[in-house]
Amino acid sequence: MSDPVLAAVLLVPIAVVTLAGVTASANGALDARTRGAPLRSGFTAPLHEAARLLRQQRRTLPGADSLLWRIAGAGIGMVAVLKVVVIPFGDTVFADLPVGLVWFNAMDVLLWALWWLLGWGANSGWSLVGGYRFLAQALSYEIPLMFALTAPAIGAGSLRMLDIQAAQVDLWFVVWMPLAALVFAVSVVAFSSWGPFQTALGTDVGGGVVAELSGIDRLLVLGGRYAVLVAGAAFSVPLFLGGGAGPVLPAGVWVVLKTCAVLAGLITLRRLFPTLRPERVAEIAWVVVVPLVLVQLAVVAVIVGMHGGAL
Amino acid sequence: MDVTGLVARTATRRVHVFLVETPGFGLLRMLAQAAIAERGWVEALGPADADALVVCGTPSSQLDRLIDAVWQQIPSPRHRVLLEPGGSLNDLLNSIPAVLRDDPRQRTDARTRRLVLDDDRGPAPAVTPHGDDAGSGAGMDPGMEMDMDMDMDMSGPAGIPLAGGDNDRDGLEMDVTHLTMGPLLAEWPADLVLHCSLHGDVVVDARAELLPWPDNIEQPPEAARLLDDAARLLSVAGWEPAAQQLARLRDDVLAGGTVDRLLPRLRRVASRLRRSRSLRWSLSGLPQTPGTPLRARLLDWVQTVLDLVDPALVDPDAVDPAQQIPAADLRRPTSPDDIRLAVIGQELAATRLIIAGLGSRSRVSGSVSHE
Known part of the structure; x- marks a missing residue:
């Protein structure tokens, strides 16, 4: 931990992969229980799947844009790691950027390109439709997400993650910015193409953007998807849940514990809702959610103005 | 330590099975689904996701050709079995992991195949391309600058003709792509084939085809x-x-x-x-x-x-x-x-x-x- 660069290069990817595996395992166990399959097969699913895909032949299609296709597949997991490097674990932060929040947003916009290229590169009808769907969905979640990210920045008067964390010493942002926190959580599910927002990988398009992937390429995408989910959940901790604040245990442990709690919520979300079709989501996002988030921002701004800082 | 063997054993614990239902053999397919779930295996959504191809019921010769094409798309290691009424489902499924673990056999299979899968999904490649346009991926750009004169005989990447353009329901020019749904598609009726022309993901034209059913097959309750x-x-x-x-x-x-x-x-x-x-x-x-x-x-x-x-x-x-x-x-x-x-x-x-x-x-x- 003495050398933050080395730690960031080694520790962050290992931690992200581990947490992604745990999430996939928990999700697999719940699925196995629902389906009446042996519980053990669900718990060990990530391990067995990883071995299976590592041993599987890669495939390609005539006319596939291999370069862009492979970049997109490998990129999703990397974006997850790049998101995590700006998250403070107590006072330790691997990359203490003065614009950490904007960095997260930039990485999240990168996901637009990656999911789309994944769909486009395969040169397959199903994948292409998956890519279209992600873009349609992104139009709905991105604007509310950007406004939701603005709320903590206004609250703390800074874009640096350590400052945002420090501003929550007295009161976590989730308490007085509940709507922004909710929009953020839903957007995490959406940019991970997961749960009710999994249209880009839907059963109805035969797997969509992953329809033509096999072997290591498929492993990178499916693993990367869990990693992005983990990164999003972890980012909500310094943003809304007080960062590493908590009794007895060290701050770093609290960050991980809170991340796990958020992940549990996201796993539950998948079980409660069917997939929301992008054209229906667009309606709600633009007519209801955007105005509500703007009201949330106004409330935060007024509170900060009257109080002269965070509550 | 036999690492390869260990990986192979771990890798075949959770087999992904692509189930193909021959029209009329729904009961057989449901029984196979139950057996798959009981083993903690997974139903594959498509050939890329599959380790094993399980054909439920005796297919007609027309369907058999399609099944062969799908079989070609399944990455190695792979195995294909035919499940018929009266056959032992459990024996059949139990045979799958052993075959998938058989490294020499699977390696030979993988080597004898073309790496680029040609799956007959697009129209036939052009006979006389206009100049050497092969590899110009930019032409796939969704429609904005697509030349209306561009016919289907234009050679695109890998010799596949580029999609033609047409006005979509909002009057914007879009690529027209063709997609055939069924009969070998997850969560799709076994006896229906739907040939679609798409603008983006909007169906602009379609033709439905019903496959015949054989007689006297036991149906599920x-x-x-x-x-x-x-x-x-x-x-x-x-x-x-x-x-x-x-x-x-x-x-x-x-x-x-x-x-x-x-x-x-x-x-x-x-x-x-x-x-x-x-x-x-x-x-x-x-x-x-x-x-x-x-x-x-x-x-x-x-x-x-x-x-x-x-x-x-x-x-x-x-x-x-x-x-x-x-x-x-x-x-x-x-x-x-x-x-x-x-x-x-x-x-x-x-x-x-x-x-x-x-x-x-x-x-x-x-x-x-x-x-």
Whole structure:
């Protein structure tokens, strides 16, 4: 931990992969229980799947844009790691950027390109439709997400993650910015193409953007998807849940514990809702959610103005 | 330590099976699904996701050609088995991991295949390309600068003609792509083929084709069939956990589960479906064929199963099976033309929901009229 660069290069990817595996395992166990399959097969699913895909032949299609296709597949997991490097674990932060929040947003916009290229590169009808769907969905979640990210920045008067964390010493942002926190959580599910927002990988398009992937390429995408989910959940901790604040245990442990709690919520979300079709989501996002988030921002701004800082 | 062997053993613990149902062999497919779930295996969504290809029922020669094409798309290690009525399902499935673990055999298989999969999905490659355009991926740009004179004979990447352009429903020029859905597609009726022309993901034209059914094959009990239809609709609607609940109930019905065990779970699922607002919202706003809204059909199916299973409601004197068929399923049979009209102008997601909402009863009637 003495050398933050080395730690960031080694520790962050290992931690992200581990947490992604745990999430996939928990999700697999719940699925196995629902389906009446042996519980053990669900718990060990990530391990067995990883071995299976590592041993599987890669495939390609005539006319596939291999370069862009492979970049997109490998990129999703990397974006997850790049998101995590700006998250403070107590006072330790691997990359203490003065614009950490904007960095997260930039990485999240990168996901637009990656999911789309994944769909486009395969040169397959199903994948292409998956890519279209992600873009349609992104139009709905991105604007509310950007406004939701603005709320903590206004609250703390800074874009640096350590400052945002420090501003929550007295009161976590989730308490007085509940709507922004909710929009953020839903957007995490959406940019991970997961749960009710999994249209880009839907059963109805035969797997969509992953329809033509096999072997290591498929492993990178499916693993990367869990990693992005983990990164999003972890980012909500310094943003809304007080960062590493908590009794007895060290701050770093609290960050991980809170991340796990958020992940549990996201796993539950998948079980409660069917997939929301992008054209229906667009309606709600633009007519209801955007105005509500703007009201949330106004409330935060007024509170900060009257109080002269965070509550 | 035998690392390769260890990886191979771990890798074949969770086999992904691509199930192909030959028209009329739904019961066989359901039994295979139950056996797959029991082993903790997974049903593959397509050939890329599959380790094993399990063909349920004896396919016709036409279907056999398609199955061969799909088999070519499955990455190694792979295995293919044919499941026929009266065959031992368990023996057949148990043979799969051993074959997948057989490294020399799988390596030989992988080496003898072309790495670039040619799956006959696009139109035939151009005979006389206009100049050397091969590899110009930029031409795939969705339509903005697409030349209207560009015909289908233009050579694109890898010799596949580029998509032609046309105005979409909003008057914007879009690529026209062609996609054939079925018959070898997960969560899709085994006897339906839908040839679509797409603008983006909007169906602009379609042609439906019904495959013939063989006679005298044992069909699943009514309750299992309805649960299967409902599970499929939910799966297409992207509610995997609820679909899994229904699929499990279907398996239990097929395995002869007792009423005491089935009924409480059925009631729970039924009330869950009835209460879900997001399901109501997600399934609304679609044109119906024939007649009843999708959600009402779904609830009707599940309610009928409840009536069929509940001993308090089964009247021993009334043995007229027609009374136990959901009202919506008794309407006129759905013809290929009905299907075509219902899906034109719809997005792919809506098309899949509409087809899943047909259920299997209306398709049986449809294929009878096809003869």
